[in-house]
Amino acid sequence: MGLAYMSPFAVFDTFGVVSAETNGHVPAAYILITIAILFTALSYGKMCKLYPDAGSAYTYTKKTMNTELGFLVGWSALLDYLFLPMINAVLARIYLSALFPHVSSWLWVIGLIVIITTMNIVGVKIAVKANTLFVLFQLLVAIIFVILTIRTILHGGEFTTTPFFSHDMKLHFLFAGASILALSFLGFDAVTTLAEETVNPEKNIPKSIFLIAFIGGLFFITVTYFMQSLYPNVSLLKNVDGASPEIARHIGGIFFQSIFTSGALISVMASGLAAQTSASRLLFAMGRDGVLSKKYFGFLHKKFQTPVFNIIFIGVLSLTALILDLVTATSLINFGAFTAFSFVNLAVIIYYFKNKQILNHLNFVSYVIFPMIGLAFVIYLWFSLDKLAIIIGLAWLSIGLAYLLWLTKGFRIKPPEYQFEEEN
Template sequence: MEEVAAHESLKRSLSTKDLIIYGIIFMIPVAPVAFYGSFLQPANGMVALAYLVGMIAMLFTGFSYATMSHRYPYSGSVYTYVQQGTTPALGFIGGWGICLDYLLIPTITYLISASFGHELLPGVPAWAWIIFIAIFNTIVNLAGVNIVSRISWLLFGLQALVLLTFIALTLRLAFLGEIRPTTTAFYNPAHFNFHGVLQATGIVIVSYLGFDAISTLAEEATEPRKSVGRAIIGAIVGIGSLFVITTWLAGWVAPHYQSLNPATAFSQIINRVGGPVFTKFTDFVVVLSFGLAGGQEGQTAVSRILYAMGRDGILPRPLAYLHPKHRTPWAAIILVGIISLIFSLTLDQDTVSNLVSFGALFGFLLLNLSVVYRFYIRGKKTVLNTIKYLVSPLIGFFVSLWIFLSLAPAAKIVGGIWLVIGLIILLISTRGFRKPTPKLDL
């Protein structure tokens, strides 16, 4: 491959609809199939309420992203936004932190996909699924974000088919009188405990973290100042609505959640409404959705952040080299593919699950404060600006802080080590801050 200059631009081809679908697929509409059982006990069955609270909470950070993406329509996400809103050094630390999240997202999606794939085809070992998926996703990413987008649309269609079929079959059972509509997924008077709902919200909110990935494609969007912010809000509302409706209807099918096996809770519900054939098809879609959709888009997102850091010179410049034909950051894509493959073959799902939220939440904290600093403290203090640039981002900040503080100790320790490594890189690249921290020249 011929290395091309780092200053050449990415290919602009994505519409607002493409970005929304990208974000929704990144957050995986069929995610409750894999995670529903782990939410039941802390929420006392009120999983739909936990998803609804999580959606509302994440919207405030989404508004901060929309503000920044309109002002700074460039790749790099938190790295670029915090860098431009505050200081380049803080921007690097924020971007470095969120890289941990994005490096682990393909890992956890590969592990979940391999687990479901092994259940479908017991003769194929999980490691074989992981190797195939990692290589396939790397090839697709090298071919260009428009190919990733087309696959996203296809996988969105399959996931929509599963969810619409589930909804139709559930409504059919309700019409036949075999199940009763109930509000227990929102409010269970016999077991209501809002502390438990908030505890579950802290877990389910992980399902919303992928909306940030939309901002990494700003330089591949046709109208980034308008489309990125709209897509972020649209994706949060869209995926949140799907999560709420799906888990609400699951509560109709199994209102006595204590009888479900947490490891296979949603599969039991799927089997009840659609039988074994529909259950197998759902498992197949889960394999594709986690392994291809989640894995591809996680690799796409982190490679664009590394591309931005390489372009600025804070990380090695080869990370910003673009393929001469496809105009994709090929060095960053291959690096992420190798790291994801190694992690997936050496780490287990529980370990990765505890670590994956640290980087995103740390980035959210800095981003919300950057909006306050850049647009409120340094801007005009009108009533509207107070709401948009002070109240809203502070709500986003404190919601993120609350979830951040509730992370497992192991996640905080590993995340802290990761940030220290980033600080060492920053000190080396700036010679102990004796030279300016590299930044994007606007």
């Protein structure tokens, strides 16, 4: 589910833009962002091991700091979780409208939303099985892409270390490219929302989080190395923004370009399915606590054991893909994702200083130094956000704060919180 949420095909969507930004060093930028993300992945792993609940950053902040701040972090994270399914619907509309210009674009949006909503309602096992097939198909197309790229390079190019390092490589351009590529990793944390549906979550979720980020990073680095070796200078391409489909046609003709496009569509469906699954679980955690309507958001279907109302609610919300463009839609999720990353790193640091039994030099490195490195990079990413993302994010946060003031009667009472039964 995590790999599907991240979407392996994201590597193709950003290659042209980042290659131009880094002057032909996309693999080096991926190495940088992979290392940075792994530190945050370690923080998520530690928190999930301590609190294997469905709320992710919302739960971790609430447990280590306070319930009011936890609510605001969860509210901010909703921007990421709620609107990513909509972004996938936007992408489906863009891809399919280009292929079938005579078909009304709203049919593709509604069709995708109905399919993934139905699959999620039936149960998480169905969603997992579907996404396993979707991810395997994406990986198969990517492997064919790499093989064809290698074949093309052998017929007139060369393999060098230049994509990783060259004397004219500029560090600030590399960081700028890495900040764009951070979007490729959105979703490695989403599996924490499935902790209550996972066997032995204290052990398996931390492992999965790290592996998702590591495997994703390794995949991105490998694929972009061969792409960059074939096209050291993407300015030679007709369309830098749409570089990958053009490269696909160059290495495999129209037939492979069609297969490549189908991989992109499968990627959209897989990511949309996983995103809706995760978002519904975050809403469920907040509904179960009572900070959102318990009757609706905290409801589980007796037969399917899924938060049906939440899934349908997110499906309806995704219909905004009919009117929003991709840039505006993307701006909605960055603020929420970076807020969650920041506070999960902070939660680990605060947990360390609150618990005297773990105060030692070895734990200081893993509970303070590593999260600080992760937090430092996330802070850098904050500065890469455009004004629209910040304005929308702050407006959303203001609405959440106003709601929290009403819920707590001006902070005179604590926000409601679900009490788990203690195990004997």
